[in-house]
Amino acid sequence: MQIKSKSKLLKFSILLGILTIIMLVFFSTYYFSINNSFKNYENNINSVVSSINKINDNIGSLYSTSEDTTKILLDSLPSKVNLLNNIKHKLNTINPSAKYKKSYEYLYKGLDNNILTYNHLINLLKEPLNKDYEKNINKLNDSFDSCQKYYTLFSTKNSAILLPNNLKNIIIHSTNYVYDYMRKERDKEISKNQIIEFYNKIDEVYSQFNSLKTDYLVQLKNPREDHKLYDSLDSKLDKDLEKAKNLKKMLYEISIPEDKMNIYNSLKNLLYSYDNYIQSFKYTVSIEKIKTSNKAVKVEELDALYIDANNKLSEVDMYYDSFVKLYNEFKKSIY
Structure with a gap:
């Protein structure tokens, strides 16, 4: 009777050991896969963030107090908008986990308003005599404020969107350019x-x-x-x-x-x-x-x-x- 009990206990122990090993292998594989997925996501996001910062830094470097700034901006902004749109397409292919979903949305909205800001800037500088110039200036300021807000809310390990100070200076310069242009035209009239x-x-x-x-x-x-x-x-x-x-x-x-x-x-x-x-x-x-x-x-x-x-x-x-x-x-x- 004792021999039978010991045999059953041995079999149970062996089975439990096998199940434990299977569970350890499963969870190890699962967590490795999850960690690898997180790491891939973070690498992709870090690449996106780096590209956005590089483009915005480049735009910020165009600022100066010279009268040529407006022409330089009009020559440069369209290509930068295209690059940001390419980054947006890349961001669309990234599927965030629940852990990063909110952060991802902030980044996406920030980038969307980043592109919108530059498009408003292009339209404003191309048509300074547009009768809706006041509305266009308000749209420009609103999209820039939203861009800053969402980029500030975005966070991930070792990544952050840092808008250069000169971007705000460029917006101030551009609005002043439009106001001066309108004033000169009114003076001409x-x-x-x-x-x-x-x-x-x-x-x-x-x-x-x-x-x-x-x-x-x-x-x-x-x-x-x-x-x-x-x-x-x-x-x-x-x-x-x-x-x-x-x-x-x-x-x-x-x-x-x-x-x-x-x-x-x-x-x-x-x-x-x-x-x-x-x-x-x-x-x-x-x-x-x-x-x-x-x-x-x-x-x-x-x-x-x-x-x-x-x-x-x-x-x-x-x-x-x-x-x-x-x-x-x-x-x-x-x-």
């Missing part, structure tokens, strides 16, 4: 509107001057035939002097763009010369009126009185021709 307004006012003065401009010598015929008509001519000269004075006042009220002083001064010289001409002619008419009040005087002798007035009229014609040349060039530059 304002300047253009000012020039058009200046042209319109100059044109108004010029048109009224053309209606006023007269060679008064031909108007002496009637007073010389009827002495009483000198008063009518004198009255007309007074009215024309007042009109000339008003034109000068209109000219003074015009705001002058910096590069348009030449045409302004040309019209100013014309108005002043015409004012001088009227005054000279008016004075000479008064002399003629006195000379002819009691006796007949030859026309040649009377015409000789107008040498100064005629010289001033020649000066008016000279200033007129000079102004018209500038005026036509100015008009052509606008329209």
Whole structure:
């Protein structure tokens, strides 16, 4: 009876030993496989992280305060986006275990916003005059903030995404570039509107001057035939002097763009010369009126009185021709 019990105990012990060995082999193989899988995952993730850091460091190195930064970024960013998209495709082929699933999601979302940030940056720099530029700047800042947040949350053994400080500087530079670009365009538009307004006012003065401009010598015929008509001519000269004075006042009220002083001064010289001409002619008419009040005087002798007035009229014609040349060039530059 004892022999049978010992035999059963021996068999049980042998069976238990075999089962123990099988279990040890199974669990050793299982844990080796798990550890190997973890190690492969970590190696793949470390490779992805290293590639992302390398690309972002390269972009960060492009920053400078020079005006060429924008062009350099536009030339470089598209190829870097392609590289990041390739990394994203590689990341899609990696299957994380439950242990790394959350960390993997943070890395994926960080990379997705990393790519989005660069795409927003490209679009912003390519179209600085886009009417939605404010929205585009907000999208750029939002995607960059999300990128930083998810990269910070991501963690794995011996790996971390470290965005270079210059990436933020690049975003600040790019938004400032767009704001400056918009401001310059608005200034151009304002300047253009000012020039058009200046042209319109100059044109108004010029048109009224053309209606006023007269060679008064031909108007002496009637007073010389009827002495009483000198008063009518004198009255007309007074009215024309007042009109000339008003034109000068209109000219003074015009705001002058910096590069348009030449045409302004040309019209100013014309108005002043015409004012001088009227005054000279008016004075000479008064002399003629006195000379002819009691006796007949030859026309040649009377015409000789107008040498100064005629010289001033020649000066008016000279200033007129000079102004018209500038005026036509100015008009052509606008329209």
